[in-house]
Amino acid sequence: MTAPNAKTRLLNAALTQVRRAGYDATTVDELCQLAGVTKGAFFHHFRSKEDLAVAAAAYWSEVTGALFASAPYHDYEDPLDQFIAYIDFRAALLDGRSLAEATCLLGTMVQETYESSPDIRDACFAGIAGHAGTIATIIAAAKSRHAPQASWTADSLALHTQAVIQGAFILAKAGNDMELARSSILHLRRYVELLFHHAKED
Amino acid sequence: MTAPNAKTRLLNAALTQVRRAGYDATTVDELCQLAGVTKGAFFHHFRSKEDLAVAAAAYWSEVTGALFASAPYHDYEDPLDQFIAYIDFRAALLDGRSLAEATCLLGTMVQETYESSPDIRDACFAGIAGHAGTIATIIAAAKSRHAPQASWTADSLALHTQAVIQGAFILAKAGNDMELARSSILHLRRYVELLFHHAKED
Numbered sequence: 285m286t287a288p289n290a291k292t293r294l295l296n297a298a299l300t301q302v303r304r305a306g307y308d309a310t311t312v313d314e315l316c317q318l319a320g321v322t323k324g325a326f327f328h329h330f331r332s333k334e335d336l337a338v339a340a341a342a343y344w345s346e347v348t349g350a351l352f353a354s355a356p357y358h359d360y361e362d363p364l365d366q367f368i369a370y371i372d373f374r375a376a377l378l379d380g381r382s383l384a385e386a387t388c389l390l391g392t393m394v395q396e397t398y399e400s401s402p403d404i405r406d407a408c409f410a411g412i413a414g415h416a417g418t419i420a421t422i423i424a425a426a427k428s429r430h431a432p433q434a435s436w437t438a439d440s441l442a443l444h445t446q447a448v449i450q451g452a453f454i455l456a457k458a459g460n461d462m463e464l465a466r467s468s469i470l471h472l473r474r475y476v477e478l479l480f481h482h483a484k485e486d
Numbered sequence: 487m488t489a490p491n492a493k494t495r496l497l498n499a500a501l502t503q504v505r506r507a508g509y510d511a512t513t514v515d516e517l518c519q520l521a522g523v524t525k526g527a528f529f530h531h532f533r534s535k536e537d538l539a540v541a542a543a544a545y546w547s548e549v550t551g552a553l554f555a556s557a558p559y560h561d562y563e564d565p566l567d568q569f570i571a572y573i574d575f576r577a578a579l580l581d582g583r584s585l586a587e588a589t590c591l592l593g594t595m596v597q598e599t600y601e602s603s604p605d606i607r608d609a610c611f612a613g614i615a616g617h618a619g620t621i622a623t624i625i626a627a628a629k630s631r632h633a634p635q636a637s638w639t640a641d642s643l644a645l646h647t648q649a650v651i652q653g654a655f656i657l658a659k660a661g662n663d664m665e666l667a668r669s670s671i672l673h674l675r676r677y678v679e680l681l682f683h684h685a686k687e688d
Contacts, residue, residue, distance in 0.1 A: 395594055398662070440673070451649035455645060481684070
């Protein structure tokens with residue numbers, strides 16, 4: 285295994301530092317120091333901090349996409365079981381991690397940049413919506429099997445799962461307590477169970 | 487009606503500018519310019535930008551607290567109707583407002599400052615938890631009347647409502663589309679209806 289190159293080290297440094305301190309508080313100098321690269325190397329790979337942030341959003345989706353692709357929730361036969369297991373997997377990802385390690389680069393960056401940088405905003409949305417799309421596929425299969433008449437859409441429910449998780453992170457950060465995030469994710473799980481339970485009754 | 491004093495103008499400027507650009511990107515110079523006050527006046531009222539942020543969090547709770555206290559959801563007799571009407575009121579607050587105007591100072595500030603400033607973080611949590619407490623009182627009354635045996639707690643559900651709303655704001659900012667926030671708040675409404683509907687069945 286070769287050591288990551290300068291570009292990858294800078295992207296990893298951005299994932300760490302932006303989740304810890306936010307986008308605006310993170311400086312190019314800090315990122316270079318964390319990555320162990322020169323400022324010349326930074327500007328060889330990225331035109332600006334904004335350019336790095338856009339690349340970091342795509343890199344985040346690549347890294348977390350691989351994590352989700354190999355996660356155990358895919359192993360269930362019933363897509364509803366897959367969806368519930370996905371929610372449990374999101375809760376399990378909080379275990380043993382600090383807030384900076386457990387929370388989302390995209391939700392953090394977009395909070396600061398949605399007005400100042402359409403490029404970063406769009407990169408964040410591409411990542412969130414792209415991941416939600418993989419969950420929407422599972423939800424659509426679960427809906428088709430268990431709740432074909434329900435009025436909600438798989439796309440909307442998939443985006444809602446991401447909203448709950450992003451909001452759960454904010455509560456956990458504010459209260460400095462990961463339990464607040466776990467608790468909201470458990471409410472999300474209960475919502476999904478009730479939605480499908482209710483559909484079966486109709 | 488007298489014009490607001492310099493301190494209040496600075497607090498209002500912070501509410502506007504931090505929700506637009508984030509805490510770290512907001513400078514004391516910008517706030518002074520927006521408020522029409524000198525830098526000397528700023529430092530007469532606040533020791534630092536951090537000191538202003540802590541005061542702005544308290545001011546935010548004061549302003550929004552007055553809004554919620556006079557909101558129509560209190561007019562319902564049944565506390566479950568009050569709770570549902572509160573959720574509808576949160577959705578109605580999105581109408582005709584820009585993202586910067588509709589979203590939450592506290593959720594924005596804490597995202598950047600939870601590690602760097604325990605004072606700002608705690609001020610944000612005090613505001614979020616304080617507001618959640620007013621909703622928990624309504625939920626507790628609704629639970630007592632309609633779902634006394636339910637396993638969830640009013641406090642936990644009240645905090646979850648805030649998590650959903652905070653996460654809904656993030657989705658709306660990322661997608662540059664207020665509908666994403668409305669959609670998540672509608673899922674929250676459906677969750678509450680199902681929770682109480684389910685409790686009545688048991």
